Every structure is written in C-alpha cells, then in structure tokens.
Amino acid sequence: xxxxxxxxxxxxxxxxxxxxxxxxxxxxxxxxxxxxxxxxxxxxxxxxxxxxxxxxxxxxxxxxxxxxxxxxxxxxxxxxxxxxxxxxxxxxxxxxxxxxxxxxxxxxxxxxxxxxxxxxxxxxxxxxxxxxxxxxxxxxxxxxxxxxxx
Numbered sequence: 001x002x003x004x005x006x007x008x009x010x011x012x013x014x015x016x017x018x019x020x021x022x023x024x025x026x027x028x029x030x031x032x033x034x035x036x037x038x039x040x041x042x043x044x045x046x047x048x049x050x051x052x053x054x055x056x057x058x059x060x061x062x063x064x065x066x067x068x069x070x071x072x073x074x075x076x077x078x079x080x081x082x083x084x085x086x087x088x089x090x091x092x093x094x095x096x097x098x099x100x101x102x103x104x105x106x107x108x109x110x111x112x113x114x115x116x117x118x119x120x121x122x123x124x125x126x127x128x129x130x131x132x133x134x135x136x137x138x139x140x141x142x143x144x145x146x147x148x149x150x
Contacts, residue, residue: 011086015094019129038113044107044122087132088133091133094127
C-alpha cells in the first residue's frame with residue numbers, strides 16, 4: 001500500500017508541476033503559428049469544446065467536488081487504488097492542474113490548436129494526460145479480465 005501511495009503522489013505532483021510550467025511559458029508570451037498546429041494562449045471557461053461555460057464560476061466548484069468524490073472513493077476502495085495508483089495519480093494531477101487554472105486565471109489555460117483540414121478544440125498537456133490515464137485504466141482492466149479468463 002505504501003508503494004501505491006508513493007506512485008500516486010509522485011505521478012500527481014509530476015503531472016501537476018509539468019503542466020503548470022508549460023502553461024507559464026504561454027502566459028509569459030510564448031506562441032508559435034504553424035500550418036497545422038499553432039501554440040497560442042487561450043482561456044477555456046467551460047470544459048471540452050467549451051461545454052458548460054454557462055455555469056461560470058460554479059464550474060470550478062463542481063469539478064472540485066467531483067475530484068473530492070474520487071479521492072473519497074479511493075480511500076474506501078483501497079484495492080482499486082492499489083491497482084490503479086499510477087493512472088489515478090496522472091488523472092487527478094492533470095485535473096487538479098486545470099481546476100487550479102480556473103481559480104487563478106478564471107479559466108483553463110489551453111494552448112495547442114489543431115487547424116489542419118478542420119478546426120479542432122484547443123487543449124493542453126493536462127487534457128492529454130487525462131486521456132492517457134483513462135486509457136491506462138482501460139488497458140489494465142482489460143489485461144486483468146483477460147488474465148482472469150485464462
């Protein structure tokens with residue numbers, strides 16, 4: 001269990017710190033305009049594709065509540081926490097970084113803008129890490145189910 005806690009804490013802090021440092025590059029003026037991908041500072045007041053932006057200031061409290069519920073779940077389901085400590089640390093570190101942005105900047109700091117062939121949403125490192133963490137959980141779950149079947 002101690003090993004799982006360390007894995008969780010280190011992955012949480014690692015993702016949070018990396019994401020915040022990248023975001024500070026853009027807040028301090030860095031930008032790049034490319035043919036397919038541009039790196040430009042934007043503030044997303046909603047979630048993916050600016051959904052729920054109409055919730056305004058309440059959105060950050062709703063997200064904080066959701067992350068708190070995940071943490072409470074992990075406290076009471078130690079077996080699940082032990083099994084998924086790395087992806088949970090990644091997901092919660094990235095999610096916490098985005099929520100931190102909402103409290104400090106009024107919106108999530110996004111900067112990767114895909115515009116090759118079609119305009120895609122603007123996103124950031126934390127968003128990619130959340131997706132990666134979810135894929136890790138799916139992979140570990142699938143691998144365990146396959147192992148259990150024989």
